[in-house]
Amino acid sequence: MAIDMSQTTGVGRGGSSEGGGLKKGPKLNAFTGVLVGALGYLFGHWMGNAIAGGYQQVVGSGQNDTAILLGFIFGTIGFFLGLGILNYPLQKMTGIEPPTDEPEQAQGMMKYFRYTLDNKVVGIQYLFGMLVYFFTAGLLAMAIRTQLLSPTNHIWGPATYLEVVGEHGTMMMMMMTSVVMGPFGNFLVPLMIGSKRVAFPRLEAAAFWFTPAAYIILLSALWQGGFQSGWTGYAPLSIQQGVGQDAYLFSFGLLGFSMICSALNMTATIINYRAPGMRWSRLPMLAWGMITVAFTMLLSVPVLIVGLYVMALDRSAQTSMLYAGHGGSSFLWENLFWFFGHPEVYLLALPGFGVVTEILPVFARKPLFAYKTSVAGMIGVAVLSFFVWQHHLFQSGMNPDMRPLFMLTTELISIPTGFLYLVGMGTMWRSRMRFDVPMLFVMAVFFNFLFGGITGVYVSDVPINVTVHGSYFVMAHFHYTIMGQLMFSVMAAIYYYTPLYFGIKLSEKLGKIHFWTMFIAFNSTFLPLFALGLLGMPRRVFEYAQRLQHLNQWVSVSAFILGLSLAFFAVTFVWQLAVSKPKSPPNPWESRGLEWQVGYPVPHGNFAKIPVILAGPYEYGDPNALPVAELSAVGAHSASVSGGDE
Amino acid sequence: MPRRGVSLSKGARAGIVLISFAAAIGLILFGIFGYLRSSPDVVTATQSTSQPNTVNLVMQVDGAVGVGAHPNWVGYWVQDANGVWHQTTLVKVPVNTNVHVTVYEYDSGGALRNPEWAKVSGVSGGQVNLNGTEDAIVNPNSPGNGIAHTFVIPGLNVTVPLYGVNGSVKNFCQTGPCNLSEAHTTTSFAFFSGSSVHSYHWQCFVPCGLGYLEGNGGPMQSLGNMAGFFEVVK
Numbered sequence: 001m002a003i004d005m006s007q008t009t010g011v012g013r014g015g016s017s018e019g020g021g022l023k024k025g026p027k028l029n030a031f032t033g034v035l036v037g038a039l040g041y042l043f044g045h046w047m048g049n050a051i052a053g054g055y056q057q058v059v060g061s062g063q064n065d066t067a068i069l070l071g072f073i074f075g076t077i078g079f080f081l082g083l084g085i086l087n088y089p090l091q092k093m094t095g096i097e098p099p100t101d102e103p104e105q106a107q108g109m110m111k112y113f114r115y116t117l118d119n120k121v122v123g124i125q126y127l128f129g130m131l132v133y134f135f136t137a138g139l140l141a142m143a144i145r146t147q148l149l150s151p152t153n154h155i156w157g158p159a160t161y162l163e164v165v166g167e168h169g170t171m172m173m174m175m176m177t178s179v180v181m182g183p184f185g186n187f188l189v190p191l192m193i194g195s196k197r198v199a200f201p202r203l204e205a206a207a208f209w210f211t212p213a214a215y216i217i218l219l220s221a222l223w224q225g226g227f228q229s230g231w232t233g234y235a236p237l238s239i240q241q242g243v244g245q246d247a248y249l250f251s252f253g254l255l256g257f258s259m260i261c262s263a264l265n266m267t268a269t270i271i272n273y274r275a276p277g278m279r280w281s282r283l284p285m286l287a288w289g290m291i292t293v294a295f296t297m298l299l300s301v302p303v304l305i306v307g308l309y310v311m312a313l314d315r316s317a318q319t320s321m322l323y324a325g326h327g328g329s330s331f332l333w334e335n336l337f338w339f340f341g342h343p344e345v346y347l348l349a350l351p352g353f354g355v356v357t358e359i360l361p362v363f364a365r366k367p368l369f370a371y372k373t374s375v376a377g378m379i380g381v382a383v384l385s386f387f388v389w390q391h392h393l394f395q396s397g398m399n400p401d402m403r404p405l406f407m408l409t410t411e412l413i414s415i416p417t418g419f420l421y422l423v424g425m426g427t428m429w430r431s432r433m434r435f436d437v438p439m440l441f442v443m444a445v446f447f448n449f450l451f452g453g454i455t456g457v458y459v460s461d462v463p464i465n466v467t468v469h470g471s472y473f474v475m476a477h478f479h480y481t482i483m484g485q486l487m488f489s490v491m492a493a494i495y496y497y498t499p500l501y502f503g504i505k506l507s508e509k510l511g512k513i514h515f516w517t518m519f520i521a522f523n524s525t526f527l528p529l530f531a532l533g534l535l536g537m538p539r540r541v542f543e544y545a546q547r548l549q550h551l552n553q554w555v556s557v558s559a560f561i562l563g564l565s566l567a568f569f570a571v572t573f574v575w576q577l578a579v580s581k582p583k584s585p586p587n588p589w590e591s592r593g594l595e596w597q598v599g600y601p602v603p604h605g606n607f608a609k610i611p612v613i614l615a616g617p618y619e620y621g622d623p624n625a626l627p628v629a630e631l632s633a634v635g636a637h638s639a640s641v642s643g644g645d646e
Numbered sequence: 647m648p649r650r651g652v653s654l655s656k657g658a659r660a661g662i663v664l665i666s667f668a669a670a671i672g673l674i675l676f677g678i679f680g681y682l683r684s685s686p687d688v689v690t691a692t693q694s695t696s697q698p699n700t701v702n703l704v705m706q707v708d709g710a711v712g713v714g715a716h717p718n719w720v721g722y723w724v725q726d727a728n729g730v731w732h733q734t735t736l737v738k739v740p741v742n743t744n745v746h747v748t749v750y751e752y753d754s755g756g757a758l759r760n761p762e763w764a765k766v767s768g769v770s771g772g773q774v775n776l777n778g779t780e781d782a783i784v785n786p787n788s789p790g791n792g793i794a795h796t797f798v799i800p801g802l803n804v805t806v807p808l809y810g811v812n813g814s815v816k817n818f819c820q821t822g823p824c825n826l827s828e829a830h831t832t833t834s835f836a837f838f839s840g841s842s843v844h845s846y847h848w849q850c851f852v853p854c855g856l857g858y859l860e861g862n863g864g865p866m867q868s869l870g871n872m873a874g875f876f877e878v879v880k
Contacts, residue, residue: 060857061864062718139674143682152845157869160682223681228867240859323859543847571667579660 030113030212033082037213040078045071057318065316068224068243072250076213083115085206115209117201120602123187124501125208127494130182133175133215134487135570140168142563145556151544161542163226163244170231170248171218172482174255175211177297177344179486180351181262182208184493185290187501189266191595191602192284194275194611194629199268203261210258214251221247230540232337235322235330239314246315249308256305259347263294263301270294277613277629284593284617285368288375289354292382293347299386300343307336334396338389346385348482350378352489353420356442359496360427361618362591363439368618369426373419380416388413394465403462410460417453421446436589437511441492444519448484452477455530473533479526491518494573496589502577503600505584510572517565524558592628593617607631686734686870688877689724691745700744703737706830707795707808708822709753710856719865720753720795720854720872723823731823735848735874739839744770747797747806748834750826752819753854755792755810763796763851766835768804774835776809784809791831799848799876804837839878849873 048067058064080086091098111118112125143164147155156164186208190198198204221227221244229237229245233252238245270283270291311333313319320326322333361368368374390398390406424446433439455477458464468474491514499505528551537548544552576582587596594617598606611631619625654662691701704725710718714733723731739745758764764786766774773780784807786793794810809831811818819828840846850872853861865871 057857060718061855062716062857063864143678152843154845154875156682157685157875158847158873159867159869164682222677225868236859240855240863242864325860574663574667575660578663579656 028084033079036082037075037079041071041075044074063243065243065246068246069312069316072217079213083209085115085209088202115205117205119186119190119198122205122208123183126182126186129211130179133171137168137171138566140164145559147542148552149556151546151549158542162228163222165540166227166230167222173231174252177259177347179490181290185266188595189269189287189290191606192287193278194594194613195273196605196607198265199273200265204265207258207261210254214254217247218251235333238311239323249311253305253308256301259297259301263297266290266294275610275613282613282616285357286354288378289351292378293350296343296347296382296385300340303336304340307333334393338392342389343385346381348486350381352486355489355493356445359438359442359492360424361620362589363434364427364431366431366621370423374423377416377419384413391460394462395469407460407462414457437508437515438492438496440515441488445485445488448480452480452484468533470538471533472529472537475539476526476529499584499588500600503584504576504581505588506576514565514569521558521562521565525555525562528555594629686736687732688736688738689726689732689734690738692727700746701739703745703747706750706824707753708824711819711822713822718856734870738877738879741839741843741878741880742841743839744836745839746836749808751794751808751831752824753794753810754813755794757792758786764793764807766806768802768837770836774806774833776833777831790814795850795852795854798851799846801846806835808833843880844878846876848876
């Protein structure tokens with residue numbers, strides 16, 4: 001181990017301080033953050049008007065992008081100031097040594113509305129934040145499907161429809177990048193690797209607080225004319241758009257910073273804070289998923305931020321880097337965007353595989369099949385993801401000689417993805433599965449991903465790509481891979497980890513109603529979209545051929561059932577969490593995972609002493625397996641599960 | 647704020663959850679109906695008193711003359727049966743009907759990027775009446791005038807170029823809705839509304855988003871300005 005995490009050095013002390021170093025001072029929280037953020041926005045907007053109010057462009061169009069962007073910048077700084085996130089760095093910069101002792105931790109619900117350095121609180125903040133973002137984007141999907149009930153009658157105007165589509169796509173693709181790393185990575189990885197804390201708790205906490213700022217700013221685009229460019233933001237559409245596009249680029253940039261902070265913390269934590277005995281060969285699969293995603297984020301997200309910066313300059317300072325008419329190139333944006341954008345698809349997929357390979361052995365009651373192959377699959381996907389982005393540009397006028405290369409690299413990525421799939425199949429093979437709700441969702445992941453993965457091989461082929469490009473076929477493909485894989489994984493994780501997070505076990509009966517309705521409605525929604533695409537329905541149009549109406553109506557009704565299923569989950573989840581509170585026994589799934597050995601509530605600082613890891617977490621069914629770790633039980637209901645319970 | 651040792655009863659917790667759900671639903675409904683579903687007025691075409699099976703539609707196109715949320719945006723206005731002007735592009739006409747349209751153009755024009763936009767199509771007789779003269783094509787290169795906007799319903803194959811006001815006139819309209827004493831051109835034409843109930847998207851194809859890149863932003867895709875719907879109803 002690179003870092004001594006003993007109590008005597010103080011390095012390993014459990015982090016729970018708040019306010020970023022202020023021992024005593026104003027009680028800063030999300031509400032003070034919003035207040036100072038609003039003042040910051042007004043200041044920035046005023047400054048922007050003072051600077052650029054006289055630009056010819058501004059006078060002509062009546063819109064001042066400089067004012068909007070400066071408003072967002074100062075609004076975000078104000079939000080962070082109001083939350084206390086900047087106290088620590090400001091004190092350091094001004095030569096004031098921040099206090100090193102831990103301030104009193106806020107109690108009750110209020111701690112979830114504050115800047116906190118406790119990885120478990122941050123995980124729960126992320127969980128609810130992500131659910132809010134997901135459901136908002138889901139409601140927008142319902143709005144899309146309502147419009148598409150009819151090719152001739154319109155619920156929304158064409159511009160509003162595109163606003164809704166752009167908001168839905170951007171919110172899903174941008175906010176959901178953290179849907180596993182945020183709630184599950186932050187909470188679980190320190191527990192899984194035997195650490196008392198994360199490496200950079202301030203970065204971890206700041207990473208979360210970027211997300212509500214990004215959410216509000218992105219949503220505000222709806223009130224500013226939206227951005228009809230969709231989530232890909234292609235120029236020149238993105239340059240000629242109204243100020244809603246500023247909200248798109250700024251919120252995406254904030255999420256980029258969030259991802260970088262989160263990834264830095266995750267990488268450093270997993271590399272440096274593993275307990276003695278936690279070899280790479282014993283690292284839980286969720287942690288492998290997190291570290292591969294973190295590296296992918298660190299290498300890809302900065303490129304996106306550069307692209308967004310270029311777009312911001314084109315829109316505000318009237319540079320012309322993305323507009324060919326004035327000497328720029330829209331290819332610049334396309335390449336910068338997709339250099340991030342395609343790895344991003346795997347930022348969404350890999351954590352999902354991390355979750356399912358983590359949960360699967362628990363319910364299969366046998367060791368994870370081909371652990372090393374599984375790790376190789378994750379690393380392989382992460383590495384290859386940087387060599388495929390040009391398949392999004394097959395029809396853009398790119399050098400045709402480059403097409404076979406990117407077709408090959410894209411097809412190659414199906415090999416490590418196949419590893420992950422086969423690991424799942426191998427683990428299930430001849431196992432004595434328990435079909436609890438988390439396991440049902442895990443199995444659904446493999447079912448859904450089969451459609452998403454196989455059609456992915458087809459759309460990577462140039463001839464088919466040219467045929468189905470921009471159609472509903474592609475849309476069906478990526479919804480199967482992202483919603484069918486990632487969101488079902490997230491649901492599995494929520495049902496699986498609720499006992500550890502909240503001490504309650506969600507009802508199996510309600511969970512199964514949720515699962516079956518969601519599973520059937522999901523497939524009923526997205527499977528027909530392959531047919532619609534092949535029949536020629538293009539994406540992002542609110543009017544379509546009359547002959548496609550019946551299929552569209554089927555899809556819309558299925559989507560509404562899917563929405564009702566998710567609403568059912570939301571209501572029953574919150575109800576059980578806040579009202580009925582069905583108590584869970586400790587470690588109800590009899591997992592060997594180290595995270596389950598500390599009991600509920602997870603103690604402050606995670607472990608009384610740094611545990612010594614003795615065995616891997618997946619040695620189910622092996623009567624000779626050692627306990628996963630030697631640790632001092634500190635939780636009220638701590639459970640020690642030795643290897644081989646069968 | 648709950649404090650250490652203070653716990654709420656089950657009923658209180660249930661109440662808070664139910665109120666929170668109700669608030670969330672209220673917020674969603676407000677977002678949908680207060681904003682996303684808000685749209686300009688819908689104006690119904692007036693039944694002709696002189697011709698059977700015909701409705702009259704009187705419209706005007708204003709330049710950037712300072713009305714509405716975007717005073718620098720060009721926009722269409724439609725006159726209702728009472729003679730009141732509405733800044734809108736949402737029009738209702740009956741099915742199987744001849745729609746007789748008069749458009750007063752108050753904006754200045756110019757040359758076209760695409761000469762196809764100067765051609766007339768889809769109207770009765772294949773011609774429009776421009777300032778009293780029948781034309782099948784409008785000259786986009788006439789000095790000082792040119793074409794200001796177009797009125798296009800792709801679903802009905804209707805395309806009508808709207809001749810612009812001469813840029814050197816003194817009595818430009820200064821605020822909308824404009825009146826006939828101010829400089830304008832008059833284009834009238836008729837088209838058939840079709841035999842089926844339908845919602846036809848229509849818009850101006852001349853890039854007229856002042857201040858936007860290539861003129862293709864702002865008012866071009868906005869309902870109430872340069873894009874709208876013809877609702878063909880029973």
